[in-house]
Amino acid sequence: MTTTRGLEGVVATTSAISSIKDDVLTYRGYSIQDLAEQSTFEETIYLLWNGELPTADQLQAFKAELAENASVPNELFEFMKNYPLETVHPMAVLRTAISTLGIYDPDAELMDKQSNKEKAIKLQAKIATLVAGFARIRQGLQPVVPNKSLSYAANFLYMLKDRVPSEVEAQMFDKALVLHADHELNASTFTARVCVATLSDMYSGITSAIGALKGPLHGGANEQVMRMLERIGSIEWVDDYILNALENKKKIMGFGHRVYKNGDPRAKILKTMARTLSEMSGDSRLYDMSLKIEILMKEKKGLLPNTDFYSATLYHILGIDHDLFTPVFAISRTSGWAAHILEQYNDNRLIRPRAEYNGPRLRRVTPMAQR
Numbered sequence: 001m002t003t004t005r006g007l008e009g010v011v012a013t014t015s016a017i018s019s020i021k022d023d024v025l026t027y028r029g030y031s032i033q034d035l036a037e038q039s040t041f042e043e044t045i046y047l048l049w050n051g052e053l054p055t056a057d058q059l060q061a062f063k064a065e066l067a068e069n070a071s072v073p074n075e076l077f078e079f080m081k082n083y084p085l086e087t088v089h090p091m092a093v094l095r096t097a098i099s100t101l102g103i104y105d106p107d108a109e110l111m112d113k114q115s116n117k118e119k120a121i122k123l124q125a126k127i128a129t130l131v132a133g134f135a136r137i138r139q140g141l142q143p144v145v146p147n148k149s150l151s152y153a154a155n156f157l158y159m160l161k162d163r164v165p166s167e168v169e170a171q172m173f174d175k176a177l178v179l180h181a182d183h184e185l186n187a188s189t190f191t192a193r194v195c196v197a198t199l200s201d202m203y204s205g206i207t208s209a210i211g212a213l214k215g216p217l218h219g220g221a222n223e224q225v226m227r228m229l230e231r232i233g234s235i236e237w238v239d240d241y242i243l244n245a246l247e248n249k250k251k252i253m254g255f256g257h258r259v260y261k262n263g264d265p266r267a268k269i270l271k272t273m274a275r276t277l278s279e280m281s282g283d284s285r286l287y288d289m290s291l292k293i294e295i296l297m298k299e300k301k302g303l304l305p306n307t308d309f310y311s312a313t314l315y316h317i318l319g320i321d322h323d324l325f326t327p328v329f330a331i332s333r334t335s336g337w338a339a340h341i342l343e344q345y346n347d348n349r350l351i352r353p354r355a356e357y358n359g360p361r362l363r364r365v366t367p368m369a370q371r
């Protein structure tokens with residue numbers, strides 16, 4: 001048997017959802033650049049789940065379905081009030097909340113195609129409400145009731161702050177959701193597929209995926225980027241901090257990628273968006289620090305930023321709490337996870353690889369008295 005550490009380069013499945021080829025990321029054959037410029041997050045979700053972009057009528061019906069399903073059982077918010085609000089991480093809350101959501105769905109165990117598609121809609125609709133609701137609860141505030149007249153992106157920002165966002169804020173956030181929606185067989189998507197390939201239910205699949213996304217080598221990196229920028233504090237400390245970290249063999253969050261070697265195409269778009277918003281806000285401190293880090297990392301390590309690097313600055317300017325950055329990633333990626341889960345169910349085989357054993361050889365059990 002041959003082993004590949006971290007399954008690098010291993011092709012584990014076929015999929016028609018998204019592709020990374022020659023450093024270009026496409027969803028169902030459309031480049032993310034094109035989708036970010038020409039479509040909305042709702043259109044992108046529809047595309048991921050159905051293979052085609054919606055017509056105007058299909059989009060209207062789909063948006064209505066999402067809006068109709070956006071509220072969550074009040075019990076979930078009541079549970080949250082009893083969590084250790086001072087210390088609990090919102091990703092841990094989200095992991096628990098999605099699992100709990102399954103308990104309240106009478107159709108959770110139904111496995112026919114229609115029920116699974118309905119569950120995808122419920123999960124996508126409710127996850128934004130859960131994240132925003134928890135953000136309010138931990139501030140001692142009531143969750144904001146979803147506003148059916150707003151887009152998915154605008155409604156999330158509205159539920160977070162109890163204020164309808166400006167058009168620019170909603171548009172920027174919408175594009176960020178489009179850019180994070182899917183990413184081939186990343187760790188959390190693979191986790192979701194492994195889970196449901198046992199024919200477990202969709203809530204289990206998404207809960208597992210959230211657990212995998214939470215780690216700092218994956219989705220958790222965006223929050224860590226922000227923490228690093230805070231720790232550095234000012235552009236004149238960038239060199240000291242980065243050079244010292246590299247000397248001590250520490251990883252710089254938001255850099256490097258398993259698949260992209262010439263740069264993450266999402267990072268390039270997010271960088272432009274972060275610059276635009278920084279200029280508009282009149283405060284380019286984080287953007288300027290980020291730019292300096294990018295130049296230094298390229299020079300010293302030949303590493304380029306990934307999607308998590310500039311999204312940190314973007315989300316900060318949008319006024320999103322730093323520990324909500326990864327839950328925001330989960331909100332977007334739920335669309336991709338659900339697409340992959342549906343695809344897995346459609347042509348399922350148990351995912352069960354092997355491990356090359358390198359432990360002790362066959363041994364005999366020593367009786368307790370002689371150990």
Ligand code: CMC
Pocket residue numbers: 006183186216217218219220221250251252253254255256257258259301303306307308
């Ligand atoms: N900072 C410093 N050195 C790095 C970094 C980094 N961010 N990334 C990779 N390296 C070095 C690493 O130390 C190693 O060097 P050496 O060969 O001398 O030991 C070499 O590059 C290869 O790194 P690796 O960790 O074996 O690469 P990988 O393909 O296993 O990991 C990665 C990919 C993204 C986990 C890694 O680049 C990393 O840890 N980056 C920081 C965390 C991060 O930003 N994660 C978000 C990933 S993109 C969004 C997502 O999909 O969630």
